[in-house]
Amino acid sequence: MPSITLAQALTQAQAEGLGRIDAQMLLLHVLGRAPTDRAWLLAHDGDTLPAAAMEQYAALCARRAKGEPVAYLLGRKEFWGLPLSVDARVLDPRPDTETLVAWALEVLATRAAPRVADLGTGSGAIALALQHERPDAQVLAVDASADALAVARANAGQLGLPVRFIQGNWLHGVDGSFDAIVSNPPYIAAQDPHLAALTHEPLSALASGADGLEDIRTIVAQAPARLAPGGWLLLEHGWDQAEAVQALLRDAGFDQVQSRHDLAGIARCSGGSMPGGAPQ
Ligand code: GLN
Numbered sequence: 001m002p003s004i005t006l007a008q009a010l011t012q013a014q015a016e017g018l019g020r021i022d023a024q025m026l027l028l029h030v031l032g033r034a035p036t037d038r039a040w041l042l043a044h045d046g047d048t049l050p051a052a053a054m055e056q057y058a059a060l061c062a063r064r065a066k067g068e069p070v071a072y073l074l075g076r077k078e079f080w081g082l083p084l085s086v087d088a089r090v091l092d093p094r095p096d097t098e099t100l101v102a103w104a105l106e107v108l109a110t111r112a113a114p115r116v117a118d119l120g121t122g123s124g125a126i127a128l129a130l131q132h133e134r135p136d137a138q139v140l141a142v143d144a145s146a147d148a149l150a151v152a153r154a155n156a157g158q159l160g161l162p163v164r165f166i167q168g169n170w171l172h173g174v175d176g177s178f179d180a181i182v183s184n185p186p187y188i189a190a191q192d193p194h195l196a197a198l199t200h201e202p203l204s205a206l207a208s209g210a211d212g213l214e215d216i217r218t219i220v221a222q223a224p225a226r227l228a229p230g231g232w233l234l235l236e237h238g239w240d241q242a243e244a245v246q247a248l249l250r251d252a253g254f255d256q257v258q259s260r261h262d263l264a265g266i267a268r269c270s271g272g273s274m275p276g277g278a279p280q
Helices: 005-016 020-030 038-043 049-065 069-076 095-108 124-131 148-157 193-199 216-228 241-250
Strands: 076-079 083-084 113-121 140-143 164-167 178-183 227-236 257-263 267-273
Touching: 005 049, 005 095, 020 164, 038 076, 069 076, 069 113, 076 095, 083 124, 083 148, 083 216, 095 124, 095 227, 095 257, 124 140, 124 148, 140 148, 148 164, 148 178, 148 193, 148 241, 148 267, 164 193, 178 216, 216 241, 241 257, 241 267
Parallel strands: 113 140, 113 178, 140 164, 178 227
Antiparallel strands: 076 083, 227 267, 257 267
């Protein structure tokens, strides 16, 4: 292969259909540079791409062109400012989910040493973000997948955060009482055409029954018995599910039922509190 410059490498990837930022991330990765080094890339775009890096870059671009998330190709994703290791065993953490973290921090702000459960933790993103922000919290992270828990535990170890992990189905077998239960469960309808674009991520983290609400129904049914008076259940859900999730929460006896918008302005999370807490 003839040698090419960094600028040519980026142009070639874009010709294969890659987004410019994706191509930049992959190029920085094969050059052993940080994802924050995009300015360096621009300043050095006349440099020659070394042969070994070129081969690796071409392979990564081919995988990206087939839809593999950049996070898996880099083995890394930043969530809430925390560097997480991620791979195909867990959902690629989305920035939208930071909405859920921000809301949880808000409802926990007035509680000292809060007890928090993150259901379906995946990479551990939500649990680790909450533990990072609230060192006084007791955070329990649950996942049905042993593979996911291995990824989450490794992230907790890397970050030195004392989250507790257990394997289980939602709250089944979980004891104790929590000030907040949070979850980004699977919520895509089993027949949703969007699933076709997400084949690289675990289906068990994405799809949930005919209407996408099966797991949310289970969590809403289980949560009241595990929440302290005034404790909150906060759920991420699909772009068109806010009304349905709010109705489920009201039917289960939750107060203050409301939704929060994600960065794209979509009502992405809904939640409510158990009766009996101090008003906030
Ligand atoms: N937000 C993801 C998507 O629609 C799905 C995440 C989930 O099911 N929890 O791509």
